[in-house]
Amino acid sequence: MNLSNAKCSEDYTVKNIITDDEELKSFLFSLGCYSGEKITVVSQKKNSCILSIKDARYNIDKELAKAIEVY
Numbered sequence: 001m002n003l004s005n006a007k008c009s010e011d012y013t014v015k016n017i018i019t020d021d022e023e024l025k026s027f028l029f030s031l032g033c034y035s036g037e038k039i040t041v042v043s044q045k046k047n048s049c050i051l052s053i054k055d056a057r058y059n060i061d062k063e064l065a066k067a068i069e070v071y
Contacts, residue, residue: 012070
């Protein structure tokens with residue numbers, strides 16, 4: 001399942017980042033979003049979602065959320 005399909009207020013673990021774009025992978029890694037890390041979807045809007053990673057909150061667009069595979 002990718003992050004755009006995740007339910008709000010539930011804890012997930014990042015399984016994989018599905019992209020060939022190394023710059024995107026590096027950006028997500030700098031946020032603390034990498035395999036094995038806990039992540040929570042705080043809220044979902046029409047074109048974006050707010051994530052909680054390591055006690056910080058980030059707003060990302062839905063396309064970026066689709067690249068983050070969670071379980």
